[in-house]
Amino acid sequence: MQAFTTLTGQAIPFGAANVDTDVIIPARFLKTVSRAGLGAGAFATVRERADNVFDSNAGAPILIAGANFGCGSSREHAPWALADLGIRVVISPGFADIFAGNAFKNGLLLVTLPQDAIDRLMAVAADGQAITVDLENQVVTTPFQDRFEFAMDPFRKHCLTNGLDEIGLTLGMDAAIAAHEARAATERPWLAGAAGR
Template sequence: MQPFTTLSGRAVPFGAANVDTDVIIPARFLKLVTREGLGKGAFAAIRETPGNLFDRPENAGAPILIAGDNFGCGSSREHAPWALMDLGFRVVIGPSFADIFSGNSFKNGLLLVALPQAAVDRLMEVAAEGQPITVDLENQVVTTPYQDRWEFPIDPFRKHCLLNGLDEIGLTEAAAPEIDAYEARLSAERPWIAGAAQR
């Protein structure tokens, strides 16, 4: 997983509330066997309209999405954060996020930033003007060129994992010395277990 420290860039001012995972990535696009390529199906119903927000040239490569309340509700598909990341987003800012979507996003390195509605409304204005937004995970702040500044909460464990690029595999690999020591001790204390494992 790619570490996340500070990101500054254009934001897509989406802002719709109660966007479920079927809107983020419709079920018909879930036939792929890899994560790559899911971005093509992200927000498919919205992107069918010419001139939609996501396909405007000025928003190409924008790493930040400004969302509305209860973003990511609906089914628990992990494909939703995969599709967002494949589309180029590293951060979603909104007033609130569905719990399962929040967990899936964290495990895949997509940072979700919860801010009060007034702050999100202000960021929508800044994004609509094409001004960059900066998200600093280390200091837990979102800023704009207009001196706007908002602090955001994040679970310390999630912050540690995102800053260091640690997914569940990375966390396990980081504990390899402790795991090896435990296995060596177990093998010495209970050799019949180790012998059974070798058979």
């Protein structure tokens, strides 16, 4: 998983509330076992309109959304599609719980801010100005001296800033696991199959 510290870039001023996972990646695009290429189907129904904010802000790494983003079914394809679209951060007044868990496990940073901050960031993004998301200091800033602090679970912050998914966390305990296995083989050799030899 790619580590996240600070990101400055254009933001997509989407702003819609109650966006469910079927809007993020419609079911017709889920006939794959690969994460690659899902970005092409991300927000397909929204992108059917010629003047949509996704195509006019292609490549923007930040998405500004409305409340209850990621509600609906629990498909992990939703954060996969966002990542394949190039999005690394979603800023919203709130996220659906299952989506938030899936996003975290896939290295997508979710920032929760109050609606007035979202409204301001929407205006800045619509003006084409870059936004900075600083995970280390837990703050979102703009070129206009706007500063919005956000809360972050310390464990999730540690994982995201160090690029650690569940496998990475386990591999980080390699020495402790090896020591435990060596001790168990000595103390309980029958577990290792030595008793039958």
